Amino acid sequence: NVEEVNVGQIMVIRPGERIPLDGEVITGESTIDTKVLTGESVPRNVSIGEQVLSGCININGVLTAKVTKLSNESTVSKVLELVENATSKKAPTEKFITKFARVYTPIVVIIAALLALIPPLLINGATFDDWIYRALIFLVISCPCALVVSIPLGFFGGIGAASKNGILVKGGNFLEALNNIEIAVFDKTGTLTEGTFTVTEINTIGGLSKAALLEKAAYAESYSNHPIAVSVVKKYNKKIDQNQLTEVEEISGNGVKATVQGSRIMIGNSRFMEKESIDFEESESLGSILYIAIDGKYAGNIIVSDKIKKDSKIAIQVLKSLGIKKTVMLTGDKKRVADSVGMELMIDEVYSELLPEDKLIKVEELLKQKSKRGKLFFVGDGINDTPVLARSDIGIAMGGLGADAAIDIADMVIMSDEPSKIGTAVYVAKRTRKIVWQNIYFALGVKLIFLTLGAFGIATMWEAVIADVGVSLLVVLNSMRVLNYRYTL
Secondary structure, X not given: OHHHOOOOOEEEEOOOOEOOOOEEEEEOOEEEEOHHHHXXXXXXXXXXXXXXXXXXXXXXXXXXXXXXXXXXXXXHHHHHHHHHHHOOOOOHHHHHHHHXXXXXXXXXXXXXXXXXXXXXXXXXXXXXXXXXXXXXXXHHHHOOXXXXXXXXXXXXXXXXXXHHOOEEEOOHHHHHHHHHEEEEEXXXXXXXXXXXXXXXXXXXXXXOOHHHHHHHHHHHHOOOOOHHHHHHHHHHOOOOOHHHEEEEEEEOOOEEEEEEOOEEEEEEOXXXXXXXXXXXXXXXXXXXXXXXXXXXXXXXXXXXXXXXXXXXXXXXXXXXXXXXXXXXXXXXXXXXXXXXXXXXXXXXXXXXXXXXXXXXXHHHHHHOOOOXXXXXXXXXXXXXHHHHHHHXXXXXXXXXXXXXXXXXXXXXXXXXXXXXXXXXXXXXXXXXXXXXXXXXXXXXXXXXHHHHHHHOOXXXXXXXXXXXXXXXXXXXXXXXXXXXOOOOO
């Protein structure tokens, strides 16, 4: 029973078995089928040290993995919870139809009652039997089942279609809002770029060796889970003796202070050095630059680089082709690095060297630039992105690499960390809305025709049943088309 398994316990996954819980591979290599979660058609290779997600299928090798999350916190549990909760968040069209049905139903009942009573009293030769029959036909035809059933089903089908493509939408309201996007805002690291940094350069001054500078930097960064910090520790590739590390303090958006082997280390961006009154030499190298000071004196820098995701450029191009008026990138990185990425991806506006609170201020400014009906989405992956995700009209989190807090707050989750999936989500949203409005026009049109025929006594009870049950079946079948459409960019 997976509910009885605790974090840290070991599970053995044989070929053909579904992975029961999230874990980290400790022995073995294999290929796993992830399309149930991420929508990826190509299986992924995993080996020692890599994460495996619950719900995926192990294809060939035997894997031994250490459980990293409890059953109720696992990826597949979160996916199911999100899909279940999505049905409670209705789109404006759904809300309109619900309100319409509340008004429409009593009106047609009153009209049917008047139709049964007034003509026999006012028209010579009219009988109650004939007009009561006409009123019943009128009632059957006017039943709003087709509208009430098909509209929510259309949006639920859209949510299902998005899920099949590795996109979790937390409600029909967010799916419909995607149709009105005017401004697309992206975080850089982990969203448009891989988010896996590598150390490309180490520069020292004052006679300190590169190995010694890297060691002190790795010790200072060892408590941080920031991707840049992780890359420094990975480059050092030796065991960190925690007894030699004290007084660690991480300053969000700036850097880290720590005492390493008796020396006071400060490592971070240029803003951090200026704030601490360190006299340093600003580097012109391309990449993210970590400046390092030892006991108040500048000792050198470490340059780490991040690669742009292979589909980021396609994502921007697709969004522009879909009518999005403006694309924006917000990042805490240096201006020259941000401008280089923005130019390569052809992003309209780039804002760099931003703290988390600066990103929120910038999004507030962008929200004022859109039209009344227009929407803005923000795509991010880190804990520092959560305020902006919450403030945006639609917050989109990159699920695979993203922080749990970002995924919980976001309105949509891209499970495969592919920015191009955002374009797929917009395609799904547009097709969903098209099908929903097809259903509305068709159901109302057919009912209007048959209501008129029924009122004049032309339609029989058979036509009335066709106008009610037949139309309901047709719009339900039409709603199912959103699931069968193939979304390719």
